[in-house]
Structures are given as C-alpha cells and as structure tokens.
Amino acid sequence: MTATLTSGPPATSPGRATFTALAIRETRRLVLNPVFLFAVAFITFALWAGPDAGQTEIDTANPYPAIFLGGFGMMATFWLTRSMRASEPVVGVTPVTQPVRTAALCAVAIVPFACGCLAILRFVQLIPVSSPLYGPFSPSARVAVLVGQIVIPALGGPLLGVALGRWVQFPGAAFVLFLLIYGWVSLVTILTMSHASSALVAVLRLFAPFAFFTYTGDTHSAGFAVTAWRGSPWFFIGWQLALCAIAVLVALLRGAEGRVRTRIIRALAIAGAAALILLVLAALGGFTYPLTA
C-alpha cells in the first residue's frame, strides 16, 4: 500500500467517446443479466429446438419474442436502470449527466432488437411468408405483421423498462406493467373474437404494444380458415415506433434541464400526436372488416 499520489489525472474525453464506452458497458451488463439470459435461452429453445414441425397457426409461437425479449427485456432494463439508484449521491455529481446515462441505457435495446431480428428470420424459415397460415394478408402485410409482433416489441419493451426505471420507485413496477400489458392484450383479443367487425374494438385491440392480426379457427378440422382482423399492420408498426420514441423521451426527461428539457418536451408532444394519428390510421386502415381465407 502506498500513501503517495504517484500520477496525475488520466486524460478525459468528454462527449461521444464517453457515451460509446458507457453504452458498451451497459450493454455488457444487460447481456449478463440473468432475466435477459433466461429470455434469450427460452426464445432460442422455442424457435430453434422446440417448435412443432406441424405448426398449424402462427399465433401460438409469435407472441414468444414479445413476451420474452420484450416483456422480460423490460424487466431486465428496469433492473439495470434502477441498479445505480443507490449510488446516485456519487453518480449524480459526475460530469456525465443523467440524460446521457439514460441514453446509454436506451442504447442497450439494440441487443434485444437484434435478437428479435434473428427470431423473425427463424420464424419465416419455419413458416414461410407464402404459407396459408398467415391468412388473406398480402406478402408485404404478412411481413409487417411479423415485424410488429416480433421485432418491435423486442425493441420497445427494454426501452419501456428504462423509462419505468427512471421514474418509478416501486421495485416490482416492471413485473406489474408486464402483467397489465399481458392482461390487456388478452382481454382485447378475446373481445375481438366476439366483436371482430367493431371499429371501436379494433382501436382497443391496437391500443397496445402488441396485437394479433389473425384468428385461426378449428385447426383440427380439414378445412380450417384464417380470419384477418381489421387494421393496418403497417400503421401499427408506426404506432409501435411512436411508443418507442415516447418511452425514450420520457426516460430522457428525468434529470434534463434548461434547453434540453424544453426540446424533449417538444419532441414528446410531437411523438404523442404522431402516436395518436398512427393509432387511428392503424385501426381504420388495412382491412375494414374481418376477412376469412
């Protein structure tokens, strides 16, 4: 042990270099997070090792990435964001401001997003886009449905976890929100089964970060049919991306001050308006009535 100060301060590099290094550090922490590791392991098993070769509908498998990469990813980033809260007296007086730290945390969502991209590739390998299981949607709309169900939730869930971690004190908040979203999606899906033609029900169904677009009838009967529900999968992606932007902005708002805060609030207003418009377009666009093929 020495009691002398043997060297001066190392060179510092404010700005992009620090942000990149911090984002890499946070990404490494996410990748080593047990909840996220479990989620990735489960998805890998479900899509690579375990899927039923005789798959008869898409809706049994495509929520998995949303649940595990999105839902569990949300819980992982929530934990990641909260983990430094105890050290805030130290962390809070460093030159890296809280919005920059939040931005670095948001950057980790690239990992679940990449996992979502891999998952969708595997999914279309298992069930090609040309398969009749997708119902009466056009090939491009089928891709849009899958992107909205697999890739975007994998991105949005972790971003929502960061926002939640920045603003909510309750340690179980991410799990409660996960249950609420799961419950809401289940509820509106059941509602849609009985009121498939209703525009209001279509809005309710799409007012969520995840939505089903098809319903498969009795898969054991010889001539089963796939019904495409109302709504535009393309505009739904827009709505989901607007939600992602809102999550990022809400997260960044914490600790922002001065002009940065004003800009974030302005951007939030724009993203909120865009989300509303895209939700309406998603509900009114696409098929305007249930179509069975």
Next chain:
Amino acid sequence: MVTASISLRGVGRTFGATRALAGVDLDLKPGVTGLLGPNGAGKTTLLRLLATALPPSQGQVSVLGLDPEVPAERTGIRRHLGYQPQETGFPRGFTAFAFVDYIALLKEQSQPAARHAEVRRVLDLVGLGGLGAKRIRAMSGGQRRRVSLAQALLGSPAVLILDEPTTGVDPEQRVTLRAVLAELARTSVVVLSTHQTEDVAALCERVIVLDRGRVRYDGPVTELTGQAAGRVWLADEPDPAASISWRTGTGRYRNVGGRARDDVEHVEPSLEDAYLLLRGGSPEHEPAQEAAS
C-alpha cells in the same frame, strides 16, 4: 490550469420549514479544511452544496470560479470534483474494481488502459489494491467506506469533498488516509467533515465549526485549540466548577471549562476540549431546530 478555490456568499439552505444553513460566507483555498459540528449542524448540507449535489436556497456558490447553478458550468466543476457522500449505496454484484471503474467512466475517462491504471492507483491509495476483485457486498463496512473514498480520489481532483471519510476505518488506514489527503491538498481544496477531532487536529490547517446552520468558528486549528488553554485540568474527582468532566483511562477525571482552582493539574488542551468549550461545554447540547440533511 484550474485554480482551486471555493467561495460562498450569504449561502443558505432550507428544507421546507427547516433551516439547514444560514448566511454562510466562506473562502476555501488549497489545503485541508475540517468541518466540525454536532449532528444536524448542517455539515452534510454544506458539503452537498460544495459538491454541486444541492443548490442553495439563498446566496451564491462559486467553485473553481464556476457557478454550479448554470448546467454547463456545473459540468465543468464536476470534471474536477471528487465527492465521498456520507453514505454510498453500491449496486448489487459489483466488485470494488468494477464500481470504481464505472465511476471513472462517468468521470469521462474513456480510454480503458489509462482508466484501469487509474482505478488500480486509487484502490492502492486506500489500501484495497488486493481486494479489487472482491464483491462490495461481501466487504466490511470499513472496506466499503474505502471503496467510496477511492472513487472520490479518481483523477486527483482539484476539489475533494469528503463526508466523514474515516468512519469505520481502522487507525492504520486513517493514518494512511491523512498522508494521501495531505499530499493532494498541496494543489487541491480538500474539505472533510468528521466527528473525529483527532483527524482534524492531525491533518487540517483550518477548521470550521458549524452550529445550527451557522459558522461558529472559522480559523486555524491551533488558534481554536489555544482558546482552551488553561481551561482543561485533571483531578481525582469531577470538578463542579467544570462544564464537563469524564473519567479517563488513568482513573482521574478530565475537567473542561469553568474556572479551575490554582492547585489543579492543568494539561494541554486538545481540539476536542476546545470544540466542547465552543459548543457550550456540553456534548448533550444539541440544537433544537436543526435539519438532519
């Protein structure tokens, strides 16, 4: 070249209806300044103000010639600031090295090799060189305290604010810490709050005594100690003339304050004696309306 200086003019801080600091005027230059005062005197509030963790309710604070109320200038201060709060929480799963390395990254030291060398240096300084790989949660209270101190020493900051740095630290480490701080104080402003008057006597050239949010004494340690000359004596019994008496390890009573008889054995006063006299002679003399910040 950063000129290490701190200036406070008419600084006050309130928490709701509670006044934690009032009308504080201070000028701090390179050197070690000790901060003494009873619990709730406003020491931690003052240190948090100096560390840019808290804005003042009244008055002006200037650190290194910069205004901490201006976000860009606050960041400038933080680039040259080391702060050890009274209590530091640590994220779960972090080793001492990983935690200090994380803080180094937040201090914009993004070059891995230089940063790691700096982290090893500060861990060596606090005597944790061999324990870098140990999880903080598995460390003793004193070791955790030293991890907290290590992060404050990163980059040999121009301003070092330490809130009770020696609490729970063993005597050998305290002596080492004194050497480290004395070396750093050649060019840096070091302010430390403590209840250990012997640390202040051994290390600080200047002492500030806070009481009920106001500066009660500000001057050289020797001068404060000198104020108690002739007012400390030993006797076989507690002297009713003394403000405070206690039985020492030798079995005799140390009497402080009041009027000593001529036939008593006067002893050299310590800083603790002088502090007790300044406080009114009674360790139980606690302020009624103080904020435990």
